[in-house]
């Protein structure tokens with residue numbers, strides 16, 4: 001078991017978002033979290049990572065488990081290049097370069113990320129999560145703003161570079177891309 005959620009309730013300003021939610025993530029398992037806009041998908045990811053506290057219920061996680069997140073916002077160092085952003089979380093520069101290279105054109109790798117398009121920036125954020133040392137990839141809309149072909153490449157990079165790590169993914173595209181993954185429907 002890498003992460004367990006037991007009977008979690010979460011409300012904001014008296015509005016219930018998650019109610020009596022139970023779920024277990026096993027080692028190396030891949031999950032897609034689905035549900036309508038506003039149902040609580042991002043809230044659940046934040047609860048998993050301990051960035052939000054439940055009103056009741058608990059989250060059980062071994063102390064050594066580390067997360068590799070892609071947040072809904074890119075959270076990049078704006079004046080740094082894609083390579084510098086990814087190298088920040090990764091001791092192995094050749095491996096960071098390899099991951100970035102599959103996701104972005106060469107011409108985009110060395111300019112400040114603030115000059116890149118929204119879809120390119122999203123791919124830098126995904127590359128950073130894939131290059132990071134950690135146990136669970138937690139990905140909140142990592143494919144936002146990508147056209148069909150780029151999306152396919154990004155999904156392929158996720159398959160190739162997850163390196164056996166568990167994945168929890170929120171994306172509107174997942175059913176077509178990852179038909180063999182588990183689904184948690186909110």
Ligand SMILES: Nc1ncnc2c1ncn2[C@@H]1O[C@H](COP(=O)(O)OP(=O)(O)OP(=O)(O)O)[C@@H](O)[C@H]1O
Pocket residue numbers: 012013017035036037038039040041042043044
């Ligand atoms: N910090 C907060 N303060 C108050 N309300 C919040 C907060 N975070 C989330 N909410 C509310 O909780 C509900 C669930 O939000 P959440 O972002 O988890 O939904 P979501 O399923 O990820 O939505 P989307 O698919 O649109 O991103 C929404 O009604 C949202 O307004």
